[in-house]
Amino acid sequence: EVQLQQSGPELVKPGASVKMSCKASGYTFTSYVMHWVKQKPGQGLEWIGYINPYNDGTKYNEKFKGKATLTSDKSSSTAYMELSSLTSEDSAVYYCARKGLLRWGQGTTLTVSS
Amino acid sequence: DILMTQSPSSMSVSLGDTVSITCHASQGISSNIGWLQQKPGKSFKGLIYHGTNLEDGVPSRFSGSGSGADYSLTISSLESEDFADYYCVQYAQFPLTFGAGTKLELK
Numbered sequence: 001e002v003q004l005q006q007s008g009p010e011l012v013k014p015g016a017s018v019k020m021s022c023k024a025s026g027y028t029f030t031s032y033v034m035h036w037v038k039q040k041p042g043q044g045l046e047w048i049g050y051i052n053p054y055n056d057g058t059k060y061n062e063k064f065k066g067k068a069t070l071t072s073d074k075s076s077s078t079a080y081m082e083l084s085s086l087t088s089e090d091s092a093v094y095y096c097a098r099k100g101l102l103r104w105g106q107g108t109t110l111t112v113s114s
Numbered sequence: 115d116i117l118m119t120q121s122p123s124s125m126s127v128s129l130g131d132t133v134s135i136t137c138h139a140s141q142g143i144s145s146n147i148g149w150l151q152q153k154p155g156k157s158f159k160g161l162i163y164h165g166t167n168l169e170d171g172v173p174s175r176f177s178g179s180g181s182g183a184d185y186s187l188t189i190s191s192l193e194s195e196d197f198a199d200y201y202c203v204q205y206a207q208f209p210l211t212f213g214a215g216t217k218l219e220l221k
Contacts, residue, residue: 035210045201047210061209095157101148101203101210102160102169 002026004096004105011111012086019082020108022096029077030054032099036070036081039107040092048094051079086112116140116204120213126221132190135216137202139183146206149178149187152215153198161200162187192218 007021022034036048049060051070058070067090069082083090091112096105117140127133137147145165150158160169162178165185175190189196197220202213 044214045203045212047212059208063209097158097160100160100163101150101158101205102163104158104160106157 002098002103004098004103006094006096006105006108009109009111011113013114014087014112016086017082017084018086018110019080020094020110022079022081022105024077024079024098027098029072030074034070034072034079035097035099035101036068036079037095037097037101038092039095048081050099053077053079083110086110088112115209116143116207116211118202118204118211118213120202120216122216123214124217124219126219127192128221129192129194131192132188133192133218134189135187135200135202137180137185137204137213139185139204139206142182143185143204143206145181145185146204147178147180147185148203148205149176150201150203151198152201158201189218 003025005023010018012018030053033050033052035050038046047061048064048068051058051072053072072079093107093109095107119138121136147165149162151161152158161172161176166178177188179186197218200216204211
């Protein structure tokens with residue numbers, strides 16, 4: 001069974017960075033790109049970008065360039081997203097989703113607050 | 115960016131009804147559209163990909179149609195588990211963009 005297990009909720013201070021994870025199981029990790037999506041209540045869904053774990057190639061939404069960095073670790077079948085220079089606008093639920101956006105992780109809630 | 119205009123934003127429906135949700139893209143997307151379901155407080159589930167293809171395990175009462183810039187998700191014979199939020203997403207062009215969502219509520 002395909003599963004994407006995301007890391008737990010994060011409470012971080014403004015200006016800090018956070019790195020969240022998405023551990024894949026039930027399929028060959030390097031066979032599918034991994035997307036990241038932001039959901040902020042009242043503001044809809046935003047695509048952040050994707051990483052291809054096969055070659056670590058990435059594609060970013062221009063809006064998130066400089067904000068998000070996507071990486072992956074083949075040895076642990078885990079994708080990562082680091083968000084930097086956090087502000088309250090970054091408070092949201094972040095999801096990883098496999099190619100085609102058919103299979104999703106459970107989401108990581110990020111709260112940015114002093 | 116491709117703008118996805120989804121309608122309606124909400125629908126009050128009854129068990130057994132057939133409902134259709136539409137998405138209009140700001141340009142043709144050649145069926146590069148998916149449909150997602152999100153239940154309250156939960157993550158997303160992919161239902162349809164490439165416009166008409168049913169994801170494994172998704173009930174056949176869900177179907178997708180459309181072409182060009184206009185697409186629909188139809189749910190036949192609504193069941194209680196179908197009351198949720200639904201979103202379209204286009205992947206014809208980067209960045210991927212989403213519709214604003216449709217909430218199905220029990221009448």
